[in-house]
Amino acid sequence: MxxxxxxxxxxxxxxxxxxxxxxxxxxxxxxxxxxxxxxxxxxxxxxxxxxxxxxxxxxxxxxxxxxxxxxxxxxxxxxxxxxxxxxxxxxxxxxxxxxxxxxxxxxxxxxxxxxxxxxxxxxxxxxxxxxxxxxxxxxxxxxxxxxxxxxxxxxxxPDDIPAEIAAIAGCAVITGVGVARNVIGRCLGEPVVVIGAGGVGLAAVMGAKLSGAHPLIAVDVDEDKLALARRLGATHTVLAGDGDPVDDVLALAPGGAAWVVEAVGRPQTLTTAVRMLRPLGTAVAVGLGAVGQTFDVPINELVQRQKKIVGSLYGSSVPALDLPAIFELYRAGLLxxxxxxxxxxxxxxxxxxxxxxxxxxxxxxxxxxxxxxx
Missing domain, CATH: 3.90.180.10 (Medium-chain alcohol dehydrogenases, catalytic domain)
Incomplete structure (x- = not known):
């Protein structure tokens, strides 16, 4: 009934x-x-x-x-x-x-x-x-x-996983960790940037840390969020305030990043993500924007430096495989x-x-x- x-x-x-x-x-x-x-x-x-x-x-x-x-x-x-x-x-x-x-x-x-x-x-x-x-x-x-x-x-x-951990694992965590696990993959010693230190971005930081990214750079407009990103594994942080965060990122990763994860979903931050890439680098769009929004990419920069832009929904995951792995990594203290x-x-x-x-x-x-x- x-x-x-x-x-x-x-x-x-x-x-x-x-x-x-x-x-x-x-x-x-x-x-x-x-x-x-x-x-x-x-x-x-x-x-x-x-x-x-x-x-x-x-x-x-x-x-x-x-x-x-x-x-x-x-x-x-x-x-x-x-x-x-x-x-x-x-x-x-x-x-x-x-x-x-x-x-x-x-x-x-x-x-x-x-x-x-x-x-x-x-x-x-x-x-x-x-x-x-x-x-x-x-x-x-x-x-x-x-x-x-x-x-x-x-x-x-599993019974030993707290409900609130299980809840956020089903969206924010599987999305962010999934990007590192399923899209980026091996990045040992490679420079990785995460733009946006919300739930998804911070999960991406944790996933990229486990994959061996270095330097691992978090970018945000909020210093408190960046402080949390440092606790979760970011080796460097960039406060995107009055200046251009691209210059700061390139100072930390000369030549540009191999991967930039955009976890905000705004046209300007996606354009910025592409500018942060080194030749052959990949920008991964994770954040959702408003319906119909677009962003600008310089055509010649895309062609001449062979940069790539890919989208990733839900961490490109297989939840039946990825969520149990996330729970196990949480148990082990690695997430x-x-x-x-x-x-x-x-x-x-x-x-x-x-x-x-x-x-x-x-x-x-x-x-x-x-x-x-x-």
């Missing part, structure tokens, strides 16, 4: 979401019901709130969550059982489309179905209010007490993910969390629907 839950509901872009009581249906045959224990506050959510990214409304935002399974559909595989702990994925994979079969499940065709329909993999929603359907954001909607998701939208979480956690908020503090994010708060804010632990 449908149940009532509290959730953050966004009804109009440009307005704050409100905590409302809505109806949540039982999970479908291939779906599961998850009680949310923690949900990270991502800048992509802020894009949706502002209308810079688009989704069907009304919608329950949040796409970075973890919790415990409370019910399963009758045709689930048996791999996920009641009582299991899981991390939510906002990019499930069907295992059958061309992208899945060539080893790029993050680009699965079903991801677009969820994003465009505001539903689950069948395109329909499990939430409603007295006026009609309430949509899912990317099939996750983690700013709620409970949520129904498709079985393919979760990865199991100090606790350092990424910022302020914890109750569900009714979601707008306070978004305001802090917009103001440049350090660390990844976490929503704890069951209350903030002491």
């Amino acid at each position: 449908p149940s009532l839950i509290h959730a953050a509901v966004l009804r109009q872009t440009g307005e704050p979401p409100r905590i409302e009581q809505i109806e949540l249906a039982d999970p479908g045959p291939e779906e599961i019901l998850v009680e949310i224990e923690a949900a990270g506050v991502c800048h992509s959510d802020l894009h949706y709130l502002r209308g810079e990214l688009r989704c069907p409304l009304p919608v329950v935002p949040g796409h970075e969550g973890a919790g415990r399974v409370r019910a399963v559909g009758e045709r689930t595989s048996g791999a996920i059982r009641v009582g299991d702990r899981v991390a939510l994925l906002w990019r499930p994979n069907c295992g059958r489309c061309r992208q899945c079969m060539v080893g790029a499940p993050i680009l699965c065709e079903m991801g677009a179905v969820q994003a465009q329909s505001g539903g689950l993999l069948d395109g329909t929603t499990r939430m409603r209010d007295t006026d009609g359907p309430v949509h899912h954001l990317l099939g996750a909607s983690s700013f709620a007490e409970r949520v129904v998701v498709h079985e393919r939208s979760v990865v199991p979480v 100090p993910l606790d350092e990424l956690i910022g302020t914890r908020y109750r569900l009714d503090g979601v707008n306070e969390a978004f305001a802090a994010l917009a103001a440049g708060a350090v660390g990844r804010a976490v929503i704890v629907p069951g209350g903030v632990p002491a």
